[in-house]
Amino acid sequence: MRKTILVVDDEQEIRSFLARGFRRAGYAVHTAGNGSHALEKARRFDPDLIILDLVLPDIDGYSVCETLQKEPATATIPVLMLTGLPGEMARYAGIGAGAAELLHKPFAWPELLASAQKALSQPRIPSAIPAAAT
Amino acid sequence: MKRILLVDDEPELREAISEALRLSDFEVIEATDGAAGLTLARSHPPDLIISDVKMDRMSGTELLMALRADPAIAATPFILITGDTDKTSLRKGMRLGADDYLAKPFKLSELLEAVQARLRKHEQTRAQADAKVSELRANLSLTLPHELLTPLTCVLGYSEMILTDFDQLQPDQILDMTAEIQKCGQRLLRLTQNYLFYAGIELARFDPQRAGAFRNAHLDDTTATITKTARRAATPYGRGRHLVFRLEPLPAAISEEYLAKILEELVDNACKFSPPSVPVEITTLAGPLGFRLMISDHGAGMTPAQIAQVGAYQQFERDKREQQGMGLGLAIAKKLAEVHGGTLRLANGEKAGLIVTIDLPSRVNSSGC
Numbered sequence: 001m002r003k004t005i006l007v008v009d010d011e012q013e014i015r016s017f018l019a020r021g022f023r024r025a026g027y028a029v030h031t032a033g034n035g036s037h038a039l040e041k042a043r044r045f046d047p048d049l050i051i052l053d054l055v056l057p058d059i060d061g062y063s064v065c066e067t068l069q070k071e072p073a074t075a076t077i078p079v080l081m082l083t084g085l086p087g088e089m090a091r092y093a094g095i096g097a098g099a100a101e102l103l104h105k106p107f108a109w110p111e112l113l114a115s116a117q118k119a120l121s122q123p124r125i126p127s128a129i130p131a132a133a134t
Numbered sequence: 135m136k137r138i139l140l141v142d143d144e145p146e147l148r149e150a151i152s153e154a155l156r157l158s159d160f161e162v163i164e165a166t167d168g169a170a171g172l173t174l175a176r177s178h179p180p181d182l183i184i185s186d187v188k189m190d191r192m193s194g195t196e197l198l199m200a201l202r203a204d205p206a207i208a209a210t211p212f213i214l215i216t217g218d219t220d221k222t223s224l225r226k227g228m229r230l231g232a233d234d235y236l237a238k239p240f241k242l243s244e245l246l247e248a249v250q251a252r253l254r255k256h257e258q259t260r261a262q263a264d265a266k267v268s269e270l271r272a273n274l275s276l277t278l279p280h281e282l283l284t285p286l287t288c289v290l291g292y293s294e295m296i297l298t299d300f301d302q303l304q305p306d307q308i309l310d311m312t313a314e315i316q317k318c319g320q321r322l323l324r325l326t327q328n329y330l331f332y333a334g335i336e337l338a339r340f341d342p343q344r345a346g347a348f349r350n351a352h353l354d355d356t357t358a359t360i361t362k363t364a365r366r367a368a369t370p371y372g373r374g375r376h377l378v379f380r381l382e383p384l385p386a387a388i389s390e391e392y393l394a395k396i397l398e399e400l401v402d403n404a405c406k407f408s409p410p411s412v413p414v415e416i417t418t419l420a421g422p423l424g425f426r427l428m429i430s431d432h433g434a435g436m437t438p439a440q441i442a443q444v445g446a447y448q449q450f451e452r453d454k455r456e457q458q459g460m461g462l463g464l465a466i467a468k469k470l471a472e473v474h475g476g477t478l479r480l481a482n483g484e485k486a487g488l489i490v491t492i493d494l495p496s497r498v499n500s501s502g503c
Contacts (some may be wrong), residue, residue: 011284013318017291020311026301055280084283106287108292 003120004028006047008038008064009082014105018051019073022054022116033102035059042074049120051112052099065097076124080115083109085119136253137161139180141171141197143189151184154242155249168192172200175207184245187216187223195227202231211252213238263340281325283355285318292318305307327460331395335469348473351389352497356418356425357381364416367401373414377401380417385497386425388474396470399463400429402492408433408487423476424496430489435482467492481502 005027007018011053012033019029030045032038035056042050050068054061062082081099100119103112138160142148152162163178165171169192171185183201187194194214202208213226214235224235229271233255234248292311296303303311338348353359361379368374386393404414408431417428467490468478476494 013288013314013321014284017288017314019292024295064414084280106281106290109291110298 002028003048006050008032009053033118035064061095069098078119136181139183141165141185168197182211184213211256285322288318361398364401367398371405373405378413378415396467404431423493425494427492432487
């Protein structure tokens with residue numbers, strides 16, 4: 001069965017580019033243009049991987065990632081985060097929020113595809129350590 | 135030490151003023167008439183100029199006019215000294231942009247007070263302008279990366295796909311990807327041009343010469359510019375036949391280039407943010423300032439918060455990017471209206487859509503005020 005990828009970016013051009021690239025690589029693709037739709041589609045389709053833009057119009061990528069990590073049904077979905085923001089802080093914040101990796105735009109397509117394939121090949125385990133119950 | 139240029143043909147008065155200024159720690163350079171004063175102002179730019187009105191070779195008002203026309207020294211504060219009988223010259227001087235005047239006879243303490251006040255005011259204005267420019271630079275440095283990286287990502291991504299998978303791609307797939315590359319390239323070009331345009335207007339607002347030039351343009355009949363530009367802007371959306379014109383042959387105090395830019399941005403937005411088959415109405419009528427242009431679409435409109443943000447720097451903050459591509463166009467149109475002495479207002483239509491109303495003066499203000 002084909003693996004499914006959810007692509008989340010508020011830019012239609014980027015969504016369309018990534019969807020085309022992943023479909024050509026043999027994956028089924030869903031897309032979302034903002035954080036709310038991303039959460040809704042992640043819950044509905046249970047994708048094998050989420051490609052998540054950091055900056056979204058309503059809920060930012062960090063918060064989407066944290067919300068996914070907190071819900072048992074979505075906590076094990078690996079997330080690759082994308083950002084146009086420069087610097088290492090974005091990377092640390094992304095990883096801290098539970099992303100498996102953070103790639104900077106403009107990214108090299110082979111590199112993104114390789115990262116996606118690597119994330120898809122890993123067993124699905126929560127990447128963030130849940131907060132201790134008090 | 136602040137440098138003051140003193141221009142007066144009376145040696146005694148010049149000497150007295152010069153001495154008082156030097157005692158107050160100013161560097162003073164002197165000229166005996168307007169022509170010599172202008173040469174000196176260009177070779178040794180002063181922080182402030184004090185000039186008599188009546189002089190044989192180039193009067194004080196002529197010196198002021200020449201000064202304001204030279205961008206390198208145009209912003210220099212200028213104090214006119216005049217006799218009681220020079221009321222006409224004085225009024226002319228103030229109209230030309232003199233910052234202050236002193237009527238003879240005056241006390242030297244009054245002159246020093248006026249000098250200090252003008253220098254303070256000039257420093258404040260310069261600090262405000264510097265702060266605004268810094269704000270603009272900071273804003274551009276934060277927003278440019280995202281705005282530019284999106285189309286760049288697509289250009290690089292698609293070209294990379296073509297290069298690596300060329301053997302496996304069908305001609306129609308290559309054609310599709312090339313079309314996407316071109317679309318993103320066009321977006322990149324438009325963004326770059328609009329950012330430069332926006333920055334240019336912002337910077338011009340703090341340059342008296344360039345700001346004045348905006349208000350000296352005039353168009354006798356706006357009809358042809360409006361119809362031609364609106365049709366051109368609607369074409370990429372296939373919306374040319376949906377444009378509804380209600381135009382009166384009215385003049386406006388704006389150049390054809392800038393009116394066309396306003397139209398281009400507003401019609402582009404109207405087409406982009408309204409359903410593909412509904413009309414976009416363009417109306418001109420005699421408004422409160424003389425010329426009124428209204429563009430209404432039947433799209434989703436904007437929230438009161440979004441309307442309040444237009445033209446502010448926050449419009450490009452990332453949480454507002456659902457309006458991506460709209461903020462800059464509207465901001466440019468608004469700034470252009472303002473630098474021409476007009477306004478841009480937004481309101482949601484009674485049933486649906488957004489109504490953009492631009493008011494502009496119909497004639498150039500001959501007094502230059």
